[in-house]
Amino acid sequence: MELPPEANAQTVNALVRREWGRLLSSLIGSLRDFQLAEDSLQDALESALIHWQRSGLPRSPSGWLLQTARRKAIDRIRRNKNFERKSAEYAALITMEQDAPEPPEDHSIPDERLRLIFTCCHPALEEKSRIALTLRTLGGLTTREIARAFLDKEEAMAQRLVRAKQKIAAAGIPYVVPDAEALPERLASVLGVLYLIFNEGYAATSGDTYLRHSLCEEAIRLARILHALQPGEPEIMGLLALMLLHDSRRSARSNMEGHMIALEDQDRRLWHADQIAEGIELVEQALALGHAGPYQLQAAISAVHAEAPSLEATRWEEIVGLYDIFLQQQPNPVVRLNRAVAVSFAHSAEAALTELSSLNSELAGYQPFHAALADCLRRSGLLKEAQAEYGRAIELSGNPREREYLALRISKM
């Protein structure tokens, strides 16, 4: 099959996007070297663009890429002056080449992505590096794309990635799925990274809107992969559900001018029903497993909102109950703040004010606290006090859209 050049580049790019993580995870497994694996796969892609244009798509494009990348790795190891250090991997590659001269079938390529994600999210790496490395190696995003999403210079992001890969090699971070003892803590780190990627896109304080949303999509895609690799792990299901439920509101969260719209003012007909259905099903399955963790509880709360036809018709008592369980697990002031807001709708704004006043010292510099306090004061008819609190919230906000929204609240009073 002959392919026109532009179609070929598109085919290769689409394939790369889909298969990058799996191919790279397999290569790292045999090469034990992140940088060498990435460079060799990059070499293979360049070859693919030339060869496929000339001879058409091979029968197993992924298998072709993997075999070519292994051959490129052999070349790279031979050329390297530290040849001896890689002699074991080199010998293994040669054996692999002799045993299977044909490219492997696509479906027979070993999937090592679980090992890869645990390594990329290792707590011995700096948090931002974990995010960048996960997006680069598992997501197949380019360094430029990652830099743009995080408003960093491409050069700085490239250096960060190189340093992270060097630390993995030099400090001996293993390429393994952690043992049962270490798994809960390490899984928490992986889920934390995925949620940070999602929030980087979702909380969009600045930057390219299109790229921002692609971060949300990427986080969801990676969570799906993780869910498929580690099925039945309730917190993975909880996180995936949480992200789907949040993302289902993306079209209703801002208007044409990019102004943010609060949950209570959103046009619920714009919420994406398919994502809601999937999110609810996932969180129900997860909770049925009987180990309710923080992601599942947040997803459950989000699910109650998603099911409600309006703010008034929301089952607020249920939300307060979910926050009570959440508070038992994580007794922190931010969860108490969110619970107080739920109380304001379940019972009254006055009841919520009592709870909010006890948080004053702990959350004095926290913008959402002052915004919530202002709302409850306004709804209790204490307009003068409300105005002062909206003022505090505006002072503390780093987001121009949010400041506009709060100013609108004052003018509407």
Added chain:
Amino acid sequence: MKYLALIYAATNAGPAYGTPEFGEFMKGYETATQRYRADKVLIAGEGLKPTSTATTVRVRNGKTETMDGPFAETKETLGGFYLLDCANLDEAIKYAAMIPSAKFGCVEVRPVMEY
């Protein structure tokens, strides 16, 4: 891979000498050392006398200069070390977490250079 576990703690942190807690603390070190030995990862391990006994040495223009005290005046000081031979960083972290001083101070895990 070899890893050096550097044990840092503030001088007055941790249980005071002569208290039952101090006894527990020292027993914790014994238990850790025994475990390292049993798992065949222990190469060396020592506790250090306080920084008030330290002398810092520099050679400048061929001349040896000595100074009283540690290289850097910090709240948390180096109090001891273990040199461990582990399969990877995860194993080194697991063993480092068994060091009793990690509960109030911290342990820096550094891979040893290989030539």
